[in-house]
Amino acid sequence: MSQPFKDIKCQCGAVINTNKNKRWCEKCGKPVFYNPKDMGRDKINTIYIVLMLLSGFGLLIYLFIEMIAGPMSMFK
Numbered sequence: 001m002s003q004p005f006k007d008i009k010c011q012c013g014a015v016i017n018t019n020k021n022k023r024w025c026e027k028c029g030k031p032v033f034y035n036p037k038d039m040g041r042d043k044i045n046t047i048y049i050v051l052m053l054l055s056g057f058g059l060l061i062y063l064f065i066e067m068i069a070g071p072m073s074m075f076k
């Protein structure tokens with residue numbers, strides 16, 4: 001799965017020569033994509049990961065509140 005090297009222009013204007021699907025811009029640190037279509041896919045992946053983290057984090061907070069609020073309500 002090797003592809004020819006290609007000049008990709010970053011949003012900041014820097015040109016990166018790469019044959020990798022995703023690279024980080026050396027100037028601004030933003031991701032640069034070999035195939036512009038990958039940009040949308042990467043965004044969906046990021047959203048998916050964020051949603052997974054948020055739901056995991058939400059569950060932790062829920063359990064934490066249950067642990068704190070449970071014993072607290074006994075003192076009322």
Ligand SMILES: [Zn+2]
Pocket residue numbers: 010011012013014025026027028029030
């Ligand atoms: Zn850049």
